[in-house]
Amino acid sequence: MTKQPTIGESLRSQGISRREFMKFCTTAASLMAISPALIPQLAKALENTPRQSVIWLSFQECTGCTESLTRSHAPNLESLIFNTISLDYHHTLQAASGEAAELARAEAMKANNGKYLLVVDGSIPLANPGYSTIAGMSNKDILLEVAQGAKAVIAVGTCAAFGGLPKAAPNPTGAVAVQDLITDKPIVNVPGCPPIPIVISSVIAHYVTFGVLPQLDGLKRPLSFFGQNIHDRCYRRPFYERGWFAESFDDEGAKQGWCLYKLGCKGPVTYNACAIFKWNDAVSFPIEAGHGCLGCSEPDFWDAGGFYQALSVPLTGTATAVSYAMVGGAALGVVGGLLNRQKKSEAKQHHEVVSIADLKRT
Amino acid sequence: MNYTEFLLWVRGPAFHFATAILVLGLTLRFLEMLFLGSPRQYAAVRSNGIAGGIRTVISRFAPPEPGVFQRSWFIIVAGYLFHLGFFISFFLFAPHIILLKSLLGVSWPGLPAPVINIITIISLFAMITLLINRWYYPVLRFLSDFEDYLSWTLAFLPLFTGYLAFHHIWLPYPLMLALHILSVEILMIVLPFTKLIHTFTFIIARWTNGARAAQKGVQV
Amino acid sequence: MTRLVVDPITRIEGHLRIEAQMDDANKTITAAYSSGTMVRGIEVILRGRDPRDAWAFAQRICGVCTVVHGLASVRAVEDALKYKIPPNAQLIRNLMIGAQYIHDHVMHFYHLHALDWVDVVSALSADPKATSELAQSLSSYPKSSPGYFADMQKKLKTFVESGQLGIFAQGYWGHPAYKLPPEANLMAVSHYLEALTWQREVAKLHAIFGGKNPHPNFLVGGVPCAIDLNSDSALNAKRLAQVQDIIGLMRDFVDQVYLPDTLAIASFYKEWGSQGEGLGNFLTYGDFPTTGLDDPTTFLVPAGVILNRDLSVTYPIDLNxxxxxxxxxxxxxxxxxxxxxxxxxxxxxxxxLNYTGPTPPYKQLEVEKEYSWLKSPRWIGPDGKMYAVEVGPLARVLMMYAKGQPQAKELVDSMLSKLNLPISALYSTLGRTAARTLETKMIADLMPTWYDNLIANIKAGDTITFNETLWDPSSWPQRAQGVGYMEAPRGGLAHWIVIENGKIANYQAVVPSTWNAGPRDAQGQAGAYEAALQGQVIEKPEQPIEILRTIHSFDPCIACAVHLTDVKGEEVLKVKVC
Amino acid sequence: MSAATFARGYQALKENIDISIAAYFQSCVHCGMCADACLFYTETNDPKYTPIHKLAPLRKVWEQEYTLLGRLKVWLGLAQPLKDEELAEWKEYIYDSCTLCGRCSMVCPVGNDLVYMIRKAREGMAAAGHAPAGLIGATTRAIQIGSPMGLKWLALQTQIKHVENDTGLTIPIDQVGAEFLVLMSAMEIINFPEYLAAVAKIMKHVGKTWTISTEAFEATNSGIQIGASDIAKELVSRIVKAAEKLQVKTVISPECGHAYMAIRWEGPNLMGRYFKFQVKHILEVLDEFRDQGKLKTDGIFETARLTYHDPCQIARRGGVIEQPRNLLKLIARNFVEMADHGKMNWCCGGGGGVSAIDEAHELRTKVFNRKKNQLQELKVEKLVTACANCRIIIEEGFEAYQMELPIIGLTEMVAEHLVEK
Incomplete structure (x- = not known):
């Protein structure tokens, strides 16, 4: 077996200059919030690492996450798959189909046993193995099989990370997240519907570069992208502070960029980097384009009330609860009240006139 | 349960439950009270008492006369700051207005967040001094029972968690927000069954006191 | 007899499995079976929700054709509520769907379909100079110098020599079915990479109007982005200029790369002009208002049905x-x-929902019984007969051709004459792929009209992008139903919605891949995929590249096709394909 | 033979709880402001005298009898039902240390009328046999003899004779059809017969017909003070009967706080019917005369620096606040107000029956400190008031604190300044 060239060698042999390479490292470092002082070390690490084998499994998904990855501008997909990783199995992008495709997966698993990175998009249905199969195998079986030899697992997209859309009520297929099935491997969740392109590529790059997973929050999301909520970093935040809100789409406030809180923006409870890195080479992000944040990087955001319902508005059902409570309260109150009235009138009926003779105990 | 599920739970089922208990409790307690009846007035009254009742309901919002103020200034000032702060931050903070609009159908303008922030701090400070006062002032120390401390805690927590959530102190915002909402829900559930019900019953209390006094020609 | 099983079908959206019965004597497929193997249940999930939220759920039916389900959904709600949207919103939606078309078709051609025709390994032996000459003879695309191709080849060589082939591992490289000379292969592989860069720019159009791509945002009653030339936070002159630039970028790439490449590659695969024919029945819902507004009489693609390749008669279609x-x-x-x-x-x-298939892991489906999560939609003709039909680019180009649309006629005739193929060659794998390119060109040419109309509106003082009148659910009737239809890249797409008491009572999406990839119907009639594979000769059964070529020519989108629905409170499931 | 029992007391408490009491208990936030308004707390600094605390037994009954949660608590064993011992213990709070002055009701931020509740609580206490012996004695005398101090008509008759002799005026007795029926308080009969003289003088001055009834001359009502409505009713009914028999238009309540409250405000309610006659306080009547220009003063103004002590039941709980001031302005040059006056006055410390409770004597003397300080601050030379009970208590207080300050009833003072006809 021939020695595999390192990333550095591979880049240089493709005519990528040292300067360009350092530029890549700088970009990667800034995206991953790494101190500039570490860039030489990052470069060195990259230069000496053979391309990381990556197996990408797709389960109950819409391919939006893969599409998003193709929109990544830095590191972009070409750079990623040609220079940084070896994408050994990926339904949407790989050349081989059928048995050949499964063979590619088997070989990658064998050659890189214990070392490959497993990326998953899509949730896994547990209610019936027949709800989602690939090459006749259930999603769960494939996941468990591939995860066994993986160094780490990256759950890309809210479906893989938290169950996402298939898990939305009433979860007809019994969909679960990767972390619900894999408990013995390091897992990074990269949620979003889809995740911001550069977040997917950067997290993979981070692992390849440093050989360790990035620091995570309580939901196993990388802090470098999910450390702050959208509201805090939103350019419309000052209007929130001032109490200036768009009341309707296309009203004066909407045109002037006032806060979209009243139109249902979920920015305050959504941890993601949309307001910082934005989308599609920093062209825009949903709030900038006039629509409130859907909260897509949060678990169960599909069931978090209507997308146009302000965050402080309770989920539907209050009116029903209140009407039942009023009836219940009235019924209980009337019963209690009548009981009180009866008690009191009994006390009155049994009233014995107090005369001076009654003022003392006998 | 992750924090989103928790937040959804407090915004959904828990809120519905709390609202239901609040409504049920208030209805129950009001009916319980109303069925107790009121004695009839046979004395030749100096006024029918209606205006006087209304006047007392309103007038006791105003600061008392100097003699009274002098003697109870601390509880009056701190009480005012707490209540005003509590109600301003509750009724004039934009997200709360939206919530109330969704429940009541009416809306009004709010105050800028920094103003609410300062008011909340003042209110919190007032509450803390009220608590200290409760510990150290002999009368309050003597009077206070479990319910008093419980009520204080339940009124304090929404302000406190609201403040923490707004400033992202300690816990992630959604979790803090969920705790904030939960604290309000606990307040709502407990309110009808504790002295916190004075939020509503003070009207009847002031009314009857004021009306009876007005019948005698005294403005109280 | 041999049972060929291709699962997973890769370079598509979703989970598709093809099983084919092959006569070993003449290596010919006697019967093919198409199976969607994944179900999520989006239609059940949609029940009981706010119809204004539906687009976001529906949009996640597919992340590839990422705007179409969102748009079909808002259109369904608007149709049900008789909700008129402002002209600017209509134009912005046109621009978004147009960009989706061009983006989607180009990516399909290069990233999903090309590797069926282009041998990556062969490109290594190409002469960069000859490649440059070839490229320059085809178009004026600037990136056609020998140096450029030499760089590309070097990059590829390093990659291949690394021993880590990644996405190219286990491809059918060297298969005798690959007919392109090394230079054409190198050019195509180079454009594979160019297209990746290009599509990132094109997707920005969605980000400008919808905040992001994939899955830009939509809005029932209009579009979320406001127009205000004097605001830094709305569509202003800078944003609009950016849109204009992107439209230019699209048109340049289609004219200078996509169209010439299609012609060049097709010229080496003319025999595919008589393979993968399929049903011969075609259906379109119609779309693309040439005046900008949503008036069916101005649609570039008319609605209708063509039966048995007979272009002289088109049947009207009624979605309701x-x-x-x-x-x-x-x-x-x-x-x-x-x-x-x-x-x-x-x-x-x-x-x-009733999974009766074999318990995984399984080797083979029980095709005599149930074998797919896809349903079989059928069009019932005026004669009362049930027709399996094909939808998609070929259906649309044929419909335009049949109706005498001048640009379509000119483009089709010109392509056929350049390739020296008869019109019957359209009914084939090649015809399908070529039709996709031609309609891309037509839509790219229509983009500036929509853009100009938008600019003219703004100039005239109309900046309205949202109609608030029916936003509040309390203004809705107690019950309403409607259908939102469109021509999605993969074919006719429609969402049916029933709204009761402000909530979704029923939601159904019949998507293009349901029409094309669905299994046999009650009368045993095959779906479009199945029919197209029938009679196909497989040169090397262990590397059934022919199956991939024909299936990929449909641009499968399987996640779209599979849903489930629930009516009257019972758990009910339903499968479809886009 | 019946007698007071805990059960009867408990039943009386139950009987007396109404909407407002429920609202008051629910509204109380334990802010402690009522303590600052109560001279029993301010002068002792003992928190146990906090007014709301005095209502703990009543609260218990309300909660356990009339609220779902309270019933539940008892049922679950989380709360103990009211015990007789508690009532016994609370005697000190409900009787000894509450003059029913109602100052606390003025300051309560949620608007609780605490006096209203204390009076209801006394109903229970009396029926349970926990009323103070002094009050029981007074009440017994009121019923049996006709006056809490044990005075019979004979005693008044003697005083009338003296007055008639001193003034040369005739005191009308049992005159049917007189405009006014004048009542007296026992205190006045014994200690301040000047009052009767003053009334006689004024009535002559304004030319009004009036009378004293031999059947109902005593205005005070121990039944109210002790908290025995049945007894209070009997005492009131004597007056009503006499007034109706004599066909008077107006019954004049004397310079006595509780008498005014009993006959003017509680009388009709105790009787359960409207009165056919009016009830007025003597100061009201005098002020009406003044208003009608019937009071001709001699122009010799009081020059001493003086102030007016508002009897609680007349001012704060009775609505007679402006009248005494109008009258004082008519005759005094140096009238000054105490810092807290009118409806915010401080009680003398002996109202509400407290003056009749022997064991409360020490406490009452102690809390008089408040009034003492008020007067000392003001540096007045004379104190005017309109309640014989206040007057006695204050005099006792002066004695205890070794103060010298003349006290005079306002009616008497007005009479002194009338032009001799």
Whole structure:
């Protein structure tokens, strides 16, 4: 077996200059919030690492996450798959189909046993193995099989990370997240519907570069992208502070960029980097384009009330609860009240006139 | 349960439950009270008492006369700051207005967040001094029972968690927000069954006191 | 007889499995079976929700054709509520769907389909100079120098020599079915990479109007982005100029790369002009208002049905007529309460999820019984017969051709004459792929009209992008139903919605891949994929590249196709394909 | 033979709880402001005298009898039902240390009328046999003899004779059809017969017909003070009967706080019917005369620096606040107000029956400190008031604190300044 060239060698042999390479490292470092002082070390690490084998499994998904990855501008997909990783199995992008495709997966698993990175998009249905199969195998079986030899697992997209859309009520297929099935491997969740392109590529790059997973929050999301909520970093935040809100789409406030809180923006409870890195080479992000944040990087955001319902508005059902409570309260109150009235009138009926003779105990 | 599920739970089922208990409790307690009846007035009254009742309901919002103020200034000032702060931050903070609009159908303008922030701090400070006062002032120390401390805690927590959530102190915002909402829900559930019900019953209390006094020609 | 199984079919959206029965004597497929193997249940999930939220759920049916389900959904709600949207919103939606088309078709061609025709390994032996000459003879695309191709080749060489082939591992490289000379292969591989860069720029159009791509945002009643030339936070001159630049970028790439490449590659595969023919029945819903506004009489693509390749007659289609469009579950893993052989119109759509397939892991499906999560939609003709039809670029180009649309006629005739092929060559794998390129060109040419109309509106003082009148659910009727239809890149797409008391009572999406990839119906008629594979000769059964070529020519989108629905409170499931 | 029992007391408490009491208990936030308004707390600094605390037994009954949660608590064993011992213990709070002055009701931020509740609580206490012996004695005398101090008509008759002799005026007795029926308080009969003289003088001055009834001359009502409505009713009914028999238009309540409250405000309610006659306080009547220009003063103004002590039941709980001031302005040059006056006055410390409770004597003397300080601050030379009970208590207080300050009833003072006809 021939020695595999390192990333550095591979880049240089493709005519990528040292300067360009350092530029890549700088970009990667800034995206991953790494101190500039570490860039030489990052470069060195990259230069000496053979391309990381990556197996990408797709389960109950819409391919939006893969599409998003193709929109990544830095590191972009070409750079990623040609220079940084070896994408050994990926339904949407790989050349081989059928048995050949499964063979590619088997070989990658064998050659890189214990070392490959497993990326998953899509949730896994547990209610019936027949709800989602690939090459006749259930999603769960494939996941468990591939995860066994993986160094780490990256759950890309809210479906893989938290169950996402298939898990939305009433979860007809019994969909679960990767972390619900894999408990013995390091897992990074990269949620979003889809995740911001550069977040997917950067997290993979981070692992390849440093050989360790990035620091995570309580939901196993990388802090470098999910450390702050959208509201805090939103350019419309000052209007929130001032109490200036768009009341309707296309009203004066909407045109002037006032806060979209009243139109249902979920920015305050959504941890993601949309307001910082934005989308599609920093062209825009949903709030900038006039629509409130859907909260897509949060678990169960599909069931978090209507997308146009302000965050402080309770989920539907209050009116029903209140009407039942009023009836219940009235019924209980009337019963209690009548009981009180009866008690009191009994006390009155049994009233014995107090005369001076009654003022003392006998 | 992750924090989103928790937040959804407090915004959904828990809120519905709390609202239901609040409504049920208030209805129950009001009916319980109303069925107790009121004695009839046979004395030749100096006024029918209606205006006087209304006047007392309103007038006791105003600061008392100097003699009274002098003697109870601390509880009056701190009480005012707490209540005003509590109600301003509750009724004039934009997200709360939206919530109330969704429940009541009416809306009004709010105050800028920094103003609410300062008011909340003042209110919190007032509450803390009220608590200290409760510990150290002999009368309050003597009077206070479990319910008093419980009520204080339940009124304090929404302000406190609201403040923490707004400033992202300690816990992630959604979790803090969920705790904030939960604290309000606990307040709502407990309110009808504790002295916190004075939020509503003070009207009847002031009314009857004021009306009876007005019948005698005294403005109280 | 040999059973060929291709699972997973890769370079598509979703989970598709093809099983084919091959006569070993002449290596010919005698019967093919198409199976969607994944179900999520989006239609059940949608029940009971706010119709204004539906687009976001529906949009996640597919992340590839990422705007179409969102748009079909808002259109369905608007149709049900008789909700008029402002002209600017219509134009912005046109621009978004146009960009989606161009983006999607180009990516399909280069990233999903090309590797069936282009041998990556062969490109290594190309002469960069000859490649440059070839490229320059085809178009004026600037990146055609020998140096450019030499760089590309070097990059590829390093990659291949690394021993880590990644996505190219286990491809059918060197298969005798690859007919391109090394230079054409190098050019195509180079454009594979160029297209990756290009599509990132094109997607920005969605980000400008919808905040992001994939999955830009939509809005019932208009579009979320406001127009204000004097605001830094709305569509202003800078943003609009950016849109104009992107439109230019699209048109340049289509004219200078995509169209010439299609022609060049097709010229080496003319025999595919008579393979993968399929049903010969075609259906379009119609779309692309040439004036900008949503008036069916101005649609670039007219609506209708073509039967048995007969372009002289087109039949009208009515999406609301219960007797016209029906879905069957005879061979799908669902039950209907009225029996498995009964068809149902989507408004009445009712199905029960019932997986009766083999327990995974399995080797082979039971194709005599149920074998797919896809349903079989059928069009019932005026003669009362049930027709399996094909939808998609070929259907659209044929419809335009049949109706005499001048640009379509000119483009089709010109391409056929350049390739020296008869018109019957359209009914084939090659025809399907070529039709996709031609309609991309037509839509790219239509983009500036929509853009200019938008600019003219703004100039005239109309900046309205949202109609608030019916936003509040309390203004809605107690019950309403509607259909939102469109021509999605993969074919006719329609969402049917029933709204009751402000909530979704029923939601059904019959998507292009349901029409094309669905299994056999109650009468045993094959779907478009199945029919297209029948009679196909497989040169090397262990590397059935022919199957991939034909299936990929449809641009499968399987996640779209599979849903489930629930009617009257029972758990009912339904499968479809886009 | 019946007698007071805990059960009867408990039943009386139950009987007396109404909407407002429920609202008051629910509204109380334990802010402690009522303590600052109560001279029993301010002068002792003992928190146990906090007014709301005095209502703990009543609260218990309300909660356990009339609220779902309270019933539940008892049922679950989380709360103990009211015990007789508690009532016994609370005697000190409900009787000894509450003059029913109602100052606390003025300051309560949620608007609780605490006096209203204390009076209801006394109903229970009396029926349970926990009323103070002094009050029981007074009440017994009121019923049996006709006056809490044990005075019979004979005693008044003697005083009338003296007055008639001193003034040369005739005191009308049992005159049917007189405009006014004048009542007296026992205190006045014994200690301040000047009052009767003053009334006689004024009535002559304004030319009004009036009378004293031999059947109902005593205005005070121990039944109210002790909290025995049945007894209070009997005492009131004597007056009503006499007034109706004599066909008077107006019954004049004397310079006595509780008498005014009993006959003017509680009388009709105790009787359960409207009165056919009016009830007025003597100061009201005098002020009406003044208003009608019937009071001709001699122009010799009081020059001493003086102030007016508002009897609680007349001012704060009775609505007679402006009248005494109008009258004082008519005759005094140096009238000054105490810092807290009118409806915010401080009680003398002996109202509400407290003056009749022997064991409360020490406490009452102690809390008089408040009034003492008020007067000392003001540096007045004379104190005017309109309640014989206040007057006695204040005099006792002066004695205890070794103060010298003349006290005079306002009616008497007005009479002194009338032009001799």
């Amino acid at each position: 007529a219960p007797e016209q469009i029906q879905e069957y579950v005879t061979h799908s893993w669902y039950d209907y309460s009225s029996g498995k052989d009964q068809g149902l119109h989507p408004y009445q759509g009712e199905t029960q």
